Amino acid sequence: MKKVTRVMAAIAAGAMALTVSACGGSSNANGAKVNSDKTANDSASCTNTVKKKGVQKVTVWAWYPAIEQVVDDFNETHDDLQVCWNNGGQGGGEYTKFQNAIKAGKGAPDVIQLEYEAMPQFMAGKEQHLVDLSQFGFTDHKDDYTEGAWKSVQLGSEDKVYGVPVDLGPFVMYVRQDIFDKYNVKVPTTWAEFEQAGKDLKAAGYDGYLTDFAPNGTAFNIALFAQKNQNVYNYSASDPTKASVNFNTDGVKEVLDYWQNLVKEGLVDTTDANTNDWTTNILGGKYATWVQASWQTGYLKGAGDTNGQFRIYNAPVWDDSTPMVNQGGSAWAVTDQAKDTEAAYKVARELFDSDKAQEIGVTDGGLFPAWTKKLQSDSFKNMEEEFLGGQKLNEITIPTAEGYKGYSFLPFQTYAYDEQVKTFTSIVKDGKDTTSNLKSLDETLNNYAKQQGYTVE
Incomplete structure (x- = not known):
């Protein structure tokens, strides 16, 4: 993009x-x-x-x-x-x-x-x-x-x-390669290594954050849950009178507890996405990584002078069972x-x-x-991105796109997103209890579904 x-x-x-x-x-x-x-x-x-x-x-x-x-x-x-x-x-x-x-x-x-x-x-x-x-x-x-x-x-x-x-929007990790090289820190491949990389950067003198967890970054947050095989939305056009959510699961709790802990450790920021501060931090080296959709390359290219500083890597995974996910x-x-x-x-x-x-x-x-024809073409596979230091970025993105299996969304997605932002702000940014907040989110959204005439199961 x-x-x-x-x-x-x-x-x-x-x-x-x-x-x-x-x-x-x-x-x-x-x-x-x-x-x-x-x-x-x-x-x-x-x-x-x-x-x-x-x-x-x-x-x-x-x-x-x-x-x-x-x-x-x-x-x-x-x-x-x-x-x-x-x-x-x-x-x-x-x-x-x-x-x-x-x-x-x-x-x-x-x-x-x-x-x-x-x-x-x-x-x-x-x-x-x-x-x-x-x-x-x-x-x-x-x-x-x-x-x-x-x-x-x-x-x-x-x-x-x-x-x-x-x-599509293959879920990848943008890395400020210059920052990782300067502080001699290994680029993480798992979420456990991700946390350790944040600690290593901080210990080496880096005064920024490992990344940002934007409470209002709705699609990003859902991608994180998808990595845990958590499909929090239940809806199908084959039976469109039914709709419900289920956030209060062990998988979702584990994801949010992980990010809450990174914030408490001072490794991760919680600036809302699409704000001036957020943009400044991304472009100014305040964030050493940015886990996002691969088409954000276009945003980075057009928003500031960071040519050659970023590289794309696979998004960190929980373990070998982590599925390929998509954002957008x-x-x-x-x-x-x-x-x-x-x-x-x-x-x-x-x-x-x-x-x-x-x-x-x-x-x-x-x-x-x-389109599979384009994905499988030699020109697309071998495309080099000057902005990413000449990296053949599609060596990363194509397997992610081809491995993605889909995700379902709600017919009242707007309302769901608005309520999620409140909940994730409370949990990750404010450090509140995960279980009670997720239980409340489920009740709010399922009650809303009933009010709109849907059957909740």
Whole structure:
């Protein structure tokens, strides 16, 4: 990811400002409706220039960097369909606009960019606002995407799929190599070694922190739980009337107790993410490591002068059973307001289908691809990143992406994240009791689920 706007969009989306009730509204109990009006978009307003006149248009909302180049490539290579693209907002801004269109019954695009964690809120309860693409044969393309990305768009279903995967965020560790070299400290590979590295740096005279545990770093915190095989959210589009959480487990407690202890030892900071102090600390060498999604390389490149100082390593693990995990990523979804649903599906499937479009996405857009063809290409495997000292970073990221198995999220993810921030602040930053706080979090979120009409089991 090459642009600061991309990472800021991801952070904003981590705090999505809307929910979808399990009850009420216009419901499509048997799935999102399928339409076939080929002329409804003839007068649609587009940000891009549609050069081929008299050709059926498909409307798209997206904020991917370099998306206009991808759209132009599609339009140049297709005579049957033309993409009419607009930026509907970034992350939460787009989702709010989409939700308003759902309430109004009009105004949504045919195809929309959605982050994986945002998709369930548009499939909440009896409401089905994302089209099941399996009816168009999309399951035949399963092998075109990584296993984790594919499961992310199935939303817990076994035989349905609600989006076309685009990108992922392999969970890795950014290391200030210059700091570790200066103090002659070994780069850690396990969380036990991670703690020891912090002690060694401190003993050697380093006056910064090993890293930061941002209580509001919601996706980061969930990735840490995933490493412990803890899926704290229970939701599936195959039975969308049920939703619940379970944070009060031994695995989650162990993770939070570990970080609470690092804070008490003075090894880890607790500055909130996406603040001026947080950015200054990352770029200024106040943090010796940063455990995050691999596309943060683009953020680092665009935010300050740290060229050649960082390297990417595998994220520390608990033991040999620690799974590969992911932080972020998104897909194309076809909405229930698509004027010609099958045409919208074709656009969603083919926008990033060509080698040229995928290269634009990776090189100009900074995306980490969910496409197996790109992941397995020699050019991607051997890509050197000058910012990381010429490191072949994908030697680290590709196995992580290919090993990721997926994760489920809630249809009220915004509310869950907001409550999690309060709880993790209390536990990790303020040093409060882990068990009682997690019990309270479970009660709060499960009660909220019941209030929204979900069955909690």
